[in-house]
Amino acid sequence: MRSPLPSCSASEGRAVEAALSIEHAGGRSMLRRQHVGYPLHVTRGFYLDAAKPDLLTLYLQSASGGLYAGDRIGLDVSVARGAAFHLTTQAATVVHDGRDVGAVQRLTVTVEAGAFCAVTNDPYVLFPGAELTLRTAATVAEDAVLCVADGFAVHDPRGSGRMFTELSSRLRIVRPDGRLLLQDAGRIGGDDLSGALGAMAAAANLVLIAPADRLPSAKSLQQAADACGALAGTSAAPNDAGLVLRILAPDGGILSRAMDAAFHVAAEAALGLTLARRRK
Template sequence: MTLHAAPADFLTARRVAAQLSFRRAGRRTVLGAQHTPHPFHITRPFAHDGDPDGMATLYLQSSSGGLYAGDDLSLDVTVGPDAAVHLTTQASTVAPGARGGTARQRTAITAAAGSLTEYVADPLILFDGAAVETTLDVTLAPGARAILIDGLMLHRPGAPGPVDAAWRSTLRLAWTGGAHGPLVDRQAAAGAALAAALTPPGGTAPFAMATVVLAGAPPDAPARLTDALDTAVAAAPLRAFAGVTHLAGKGVILARIAAPDGATLTRLTAAAWSAARLSFHPDLRPRPRRK
């Protein structure tokens, strides 16, 4: 299966752009401005015990029930100086069969100096026949820190054989001020190749994967993340895998996780997020967000 545009007389593109802007107000991070047209929807910001001082947690939602063929959705997020934001989704986003069209979703985050941005999305669920392109574009000012977690699952209930879907993902991490050149991570697969890419070694059923990125992490972060994932993988009821790469020149840690089911993937990404947060704030053990 290949990614391609649908015929003009079959699907009408739904191009929608949303914006969120966070700023520091005294000891709190507040949502200073928002524009969230359908299908975007958000909750009010929450404050959680165990979070860094003043961190705002915001749940991203969809009022349309999924990511559909012809969708072209973009979300631009601005995080102001010294603000602390945890962005997460209410649940996984489903991508039904595309029937000849491609769904596109772009998230862009611009973070100012001294800020901490956590973007922790539940995995995208590809149904049989889905075709999806996703982009996560993050720009950091000097001194800005980020934790990024994004994942993917395949879903074909009651049907034999692998899911026949197409997926293309781009993660771009850039820094202002010329300290580092951009880091670009691209993944793309379709049909049998997609199924094979998500099949753990020795496994038979492809299912789930996630990418974890830490930017601006302290020197002990690679060991902390590796230890946390090793422990979580060892405790997993089914076979799971994780690998960690330290790009010391850019101050970036990249981890990949493969799991045979959604529950295992959730446990592994939760362990990765907790370890990442503790790298930045060793005295604050994070509490899981309710979904």
């Protein structure tokens, strides 16, 4: 989310609840309401796409150095009927040693009828001892589009030989009437990484929920990531809800480029045009 980047070196961490509300008015999508406290910061809105001038892009930034032990971060995103919104981060997020309490990041997204919403985070960089829990819940209207992308890479800046402790994630997507579309959960420990990923040190998921006529081909989504040096695979989401892309990469840089390339393929199919690159 996906993401907020709180900072605190104390063991109790930070508790942060943020909210963004996007509406369509006056011919463009705009940030109607926001509640974002320190250390989070939202840039001014950008309209980067001449072919889609109503698409609002926001960069969620941080005044700190990453996620720390004890951090509990929540973000609620609401995209109203007919609005178009892209939320992304300004850079990768460092996840520091969890000190046996870890960090939790929660994202809740509501996408109303006819709306487009993409939440694409740069990878989380898991330092030795990092323990991160990701929880994402989304409600998506029948004719709306949601693209959610999250990934991680492993890094040991001091060459200590230690791995991260654990990464766990859960994604649940429903229709407005509560009907379950997709539920995906996973957990991996640092000691299990080589057995799970082989020679790869980074991985990501991109989930695209959209009507069938606004989906790219599975092959094009996969090829976009593969062309960046990653290893990707695409499958149909349950309940004919969309597509799920899994990506493996040798490092965070390649993973980030593969995620971005796949996002642009997904957005072009959903919106019928090629979006401008998001500079970071």
